[in-house]
Amino acid sequence: MARSLFAHIFFGFLLVSAPIAWGEEDTDSDLPPGEGREEVEIYCSACHSLKIVTQQGLSRADWDELLVWMVDEQGMDELPPDDRKLVLDYLAKHISIERVREMRKTP
Ligand code: HEC
Numbered sequence: 001m002a003r004s005l006f007a008h009i010f011f012g013f014l015l016v017s018a019p020i021a022w023g024e025e026d027t028d029s030d031l032p033p034g035e036g037r038e039e040v041e042i043y044c045s046a047c048h049s050l051k052i053v054t055q056q057g058l059s060r061a062d063w064d065e066l067l068v069w070m071v072d073e074q075g076m077d078e079l080p081p082d083d084r085k086l087v088l089d090y091l092a093k094h095i096s097i098e099r100v101r102e103m104r105k106t107p
Pocket residue numbers: 040043044045046047048052053056066067070074075076077087
């Protein structure tokens with residue numbers, strides 16, 4: 001009896017803690033909130049850390065080129081046009097040159 005009660009509590013704990021762990025993983029990526037964030041998280045974390053993405057600061061044209069490069073040279077699957085636009089909009093807006101300049105200004 002005592003043992004089954006323990007198992008009950010233990011598995012109950014697993015069920016409750018699982019979504020919390022997922023939440024933590026989510027914020028680990030450092031991506032600022034915004035439209036397209038989820039797509040970037042899904043597409044761009046497949047091969048490398050998202051830190052490699054957030055460390056960058058590029059203009060829209062440079063992000064565009066980088067996506068082409070990622071497909072041509074690094075083996076990324078071509079994104080569906082709608083998602084590609086979302087990803088590109090997100091990167092150009094949130095991981096921009098200006099953002100990196102701001103970050104460097106404030107130590
Ligand atoms: C199929 C695997 C794959 C996927 C998916 C992928 N990348 Fe990459 N990416 C790579 C590899 C491999 C490198 C390292 C290339 C090197 O340094 O030689 C890289 C490097 C990078 C770099 C660093 C470039 C530099 O100047 O060093 C950035 C930024 C980047 N990826 C962004 C992205 C973004 C944004 C996405 C999502 C749209 C993405 N990656 C998806 C494979 C991938």
